Amino acid sequence: MRVPGLRRLFRWRHLRTVLQIPLLIVSVAMILDGLLGPSLAPKNLATTLSWVHFRGALVLVLLCAGNFFCLACPFMLVRNVARRFFRPRLNWPQKLRNKWLSVGLFALILFCYEEFSLWSSPWWTAWLIVGYFLTVLVVDGVFKHASFCKFVCPIGQFNFVASTISPLEVKVRDLDVCDSCGTKDCIRGRRAPGSELVVIQRGCELALFQPLKVGNMDCTFCLDCVHACPHDNIGILSRMPASELMVDPRRSGIGRFSQRTDVAALAIVFSFGALLNAFGMVSPVYALESWLAGILHVNSKAPVLGVLFALFLVMEPAVLMGLAAWLTQILGGSQRALVPLAVRYTYGLVPLGFGMWLAHYSFHFLTGLYTVLPVTQSAASRMGWNLFGSPRWTWLGIPMRYVQPLEIGFLVLGLAGSLLVIHQLAESDCAERPLRAFAPWAAVSVVLWMAAIWMMFQPMDMRGTFLAG
């Protein structure tokens, strides 16, 4: 990086720990308040910080910088401490060395969010956080390297996909230096002088060999490679956002995006899940759920949600993308088979999906920005600390009338990003007739964008169940 001082900061080997400790303290406070504090979500640290502040800050940092939340992950701090006592012995199973498990978990988290109305339940939110800690300890206590991050963590998978849009990337400064490097410490780790078996600074635990690493997918910004490199040849460098989605080289630790159906499935859940998650908070969804319940003759939420998830995350992408892929073959003359073609162009929808997540999460973050203060005051007073008097529950955030144009702006940016990526993909895929290959996917993007805009203008209606009336 060119910013003075930052290069030195990122090379400081304790930077990650210094960032993780406050987040661990906050996580513990959230768990305690969630389990023992008020049951009303707006008054509780667990729900307020998780569903308002963490989600919003996460997407804004991903937009403006990169995957710094993975850098500061408190789960990894606990895991690293635990590994001083318990050494993992097994390698992650070969059959699970893909994204399918994490795709399922990502969809499951979205499902549980709706089924258990996590936004309104401090108790369930606290248990979700506890469950996360326990899962990290179990997975990375048994399996070597960063198996949890690479193959399991739903938040991490969200961050990986979203950070393909980020303007910063961990990358090599000068490839010529890598060519002359004989030790490859960035992935092997730095060894003790005179002892090849003693690693004094680990290399990349996610199997990303820096000279061949392309983009931010699977990069947790842990900076192990930065600390391991003996030539100070790796840094956090700027780049054009979403540029990595336009190319299809063989990526270290990943392979080619066009050959990774599982990564494409992750991108689909990311992009279409953004619309589904927002749809769950507007009035028309309850009419739809009531209608579905009538057709299915059920009076519980789970089967109705199951149908909605199947519609939004499976059928809708299959129909829209299948149709677009077929038209690209017919009109654009692409030589790829249908499924590989759909896989290739899936990544073009990621900017639009990210725009939707941004619009949704930044809305809650900005309109509820100041609520962290009275909630923290209230939690502190329950522990006997009086912070600046009584909690001011009237402190909210930025008025909605200022936030709504920003939401529209994020959606427009997302659409523009998707159209740009799709255009580049079409040009490389169908060089003779790129516009004909571009058109079907552009149409899919515009349709999804219009659905997102429509949703933005629907009245918000946050209910735990459509069965209440």
Added chain:
Amino acid sequence: MLACVPALLASGCRKPVEPQSAIAIEYGISPQPIRVGPVAVTVKLRDAAGQLMPGARVNLEADMSHPGMAPVFGEVREVAPGQYRGSLEFAMPGDWVVLIHVTLPDGRRLERQVSVAGVTAN
């Protein structure tokens, strides 16, 4: 962190339950069904013997079930000994929780949470 786990599990396995009070806070909300907009809230305070309790200060607060949304507040006045009336304005459809804050003449504070699910648009 590991040492705290057993304590957490022991204390957090059951959902917290509102403590019982000898004073009953009765309420009524109208009109029904509850829609977006103003509603009248009536509150009666009864002691352990079932007698109405005058002279309390009662305030109303309504929060949505989702954190980060704007709460609404309502003042309440005593219209008869032990009977109080106020109003709230539900700003949007969805699930709300009405909090009835009571300060008794002796300074004791009580609170009752009332779930108002499924407020619909007009």
